[in-house]
Amino acid sequence: MCQTLLYIKANPKTDSNSTTFTLANVFVQKYQKKNPDCQIITLDLYKEGIQPLDADTLTKMFGGGDNKALTYAKQFANADKYVLAAPMWNLSIPAILKAYFDYVSYVGVSFKYTETGPIGLLSDKPRKAVHISSRGGAYSEGPAKEFDLGDKYIRTILGFFGITQVESLFLENANVLQGDALQKAIDQSHQTAQNLASNF
Numbered sequence: 001m002c003q004t005l006l007y008i009k010a011n012p013k014t015d016s017n018s019t020t021f022t023l024a025n026v027f028v029q030k031y032q033k034k035n036p037d038c039q040i041i042t043l044d045l046y047k048e049g050i051q052p053l054d055a056d057t058l059t060k061m062f063g064g065g066d067n068k069a070l071t072y073a074k075q076f077a078n079a080d081k082y083v084l085a086a087p088m089w090n091l092s093i094p095a096i097l098k099a100y101f102d103y104v105s106y107v108g109v110s111f112k113y114t115e116t117g118p119i120g121l122l123s124d125k126p127r128k129a130v131h132i133s134s135r136g137g138a139y140s141e142g143p144a145k146e147f148d149l150g151d152k153y154i155r156t157i158l159g160f161f162g163i164t165q166v167e168s169l170f171l172e173n174a175n176v177l178q179g180d181a182l183q184k185a186i187d188q189s190h191q192t193a194q195n196l197a198s199n200f
Contacts, residue, residue: 003080005031009044010086010097019134019174019186024085026190027132027169030197031083041079045096052099061106073106077122081200082129082163084154088139093150101157110161120162128200129158130167132193136175140168167200169193 007028015021032040053061053069060067076082086093104110111120131154139148155166171189174182 003035004039004041004078005035005081005083006076006079007040007042007083008085008097008100009042010046010084010094010100012046018087019171020085020087020132022186023134023169023171023189023193024083024132027130027193027197027200028083030194031200034198041075043075045100050096050099050103052095053102069103069106070109072100072103073109076104077109080125080127082127082158083132084129085132086150086154088133088135088148088150091147091149093153098153105157105160118160120160123162123164126165127163128165128167129154129163130169130196130200131155132169134171134174136173138172138176140170140172167196169196 005028007024009021009024011018011020013021015025028040032038057067057069061069084097086097092098107113108121110122111118131151133150135148137144139145151168155168158164158166169189169192171186173185177185
């Protein structure tokens with residue numbers, strides 16, 4: 001059965017100027033080639049003009065009725081697979097992606113409260129997600145790993161929704177490596193992206 005992939009982009013840079021988007025596009029293009037009949041929805045958060053939740057949206061979220069947060073939450077819940085392209089900024093994710101997750105963290109859509117605590121509502125079918133990110137240094141292992149709050153947050157919030165099959169794909173040391181060494185790292189990350197997309 002064909003599935004819907006939601007490609008969420010969280011970077012103000014253009015595709016050609018973003019190593020995160022370049023890597024994510026390699027992944028998405030390979031996925032599309034392997035799954036030509038499946039739907040890919042691209043959601044560029046900066047083009048969408050995502051803003052932090054305001055009082056009016058919060059009131060509507062808890063008061064019922066249609067609102068912009070509900071629209072994004074339903075779109076998120078209707079997808080089967082997710083590509084989150086977000087560079088590491090200041091040890092975490094861009095604020096606009098956090099704002100987006102505030103929209104889709106919608107009671108009755110992505111999770112609900114019970115007598116024993118909140119439970120995710122998106123474990124109703126097999127779902128997969130991949131977090132794709134370019135980082136200036138090396139944060140996936142070693143002493144600096146504890147400073148990587150972005151990937152931890154993404155895995156935690158997705159798990160809260162009930163999405164537990166989460167992969168991470170990083171281009172590391174993007175601000176440290178230069179010349180041939182940087183190009184080699186980019187090429188290796190692109191190959192990893194294609195391999196991962198083939199079985200996503």
